[in-house]
Amino acid sequence: MKAKQLVIPVLSALVMFTLLFTAGCRSVYNATMENVFGYEKRELFKKSVTALQSEQKDAQKEFKDALTRLKELYGFQGGELESVYGKVKSSYDRCDSEAKAVHTRVGNMEDLAKSMFNEWEKEIQQYTNPSLAAASREQLRLTKDRYAQLSRTVRDAEATMQPVLGQLKDNVLFLKHNLNASAIGSLQGEATNIQKQIEELLTRMNASIAESDKFIQSLPK
Structure with a gap:
């Protein structure tokens, strides 16, 4: 009997998490983590x-x-073109998947930031000590300013992904439709442009990662 009593809550929890994730409902998941498992909004936001x-x-x-695969493609001197195509296609698919994952993470961060700032503003009204209220209000302002900078940098890097993905997909499709050496020659004309775009994206992502690290360090421990 005791075993059954233990199993039922565990199964219920598993079912709940399955529903949350399959529905893709970030707001419900965040609320569950906060209300059921006792996570503070600030902690969830930092995570x-x-x-x-x-x-x-x-x-x-x-x-x-x-970028490495494209350089191999543009430097193709003969051999198994099907294999080169397969590598470029797989690389594109992984990039596309990661770009979607980043988009989801950005949305979750923004949802939690909005929720945390709203809660913070409401709680400032609960102070009875004006000095403490003013200090908290100033801390909120500074945190909002730092977050705004983070959000701009993150969105800038995310937006740069789409043109790169478009170029990568064009290369993949053109190769698929023209699996011959002359197709490589046609794509080489685009080599400088797409390589430049990828390098710019990597630079922007470096800036975004650095900004994220700086923001995390600025949050109260």
Whole structure:
């Protein structure tokens, strides 16, 4: 009987998490973590920034790999073209997947930031000591300013992903439709442009990762 009593709550918890994740409902998940498991909004927000930073590093790694694959493609001197195409296609697919993951992380961070700032503003009204209220209000202002800078940098890096993905997809499709050496020659004309775009993206992602790290360090421990 005791075993059944233990199993039911565990199964219920598993079902709840499955529903939350399959529905893709960030707000419900965040509320559950806060209300059921006792996480503070500030803690959840900090975790979301850290998770985004980690996701950006993964995406950066995949775009670097894509750049390597493209250089191999443009330097193709003969051999198994099908194999080269397969590598470029796989690299594009991974980049696309990572870009979507970054987009999801950015949305989660923004949801939590809005929720945290709203709660902070309401709680300032509960102070009875004017000096403490003023200090908290100033801390809120500074945190908002730092977050605004982080958000701009993150969004800037995210937006730069889309043109790069478009160029990568064009290369993949053109190769798919023209698996011959002359197709490589046609793509080489675009080589400088797409390589420049990827390098710019990597630079922006570096800036975003650094900004995330600076913001995390600025949060109260």
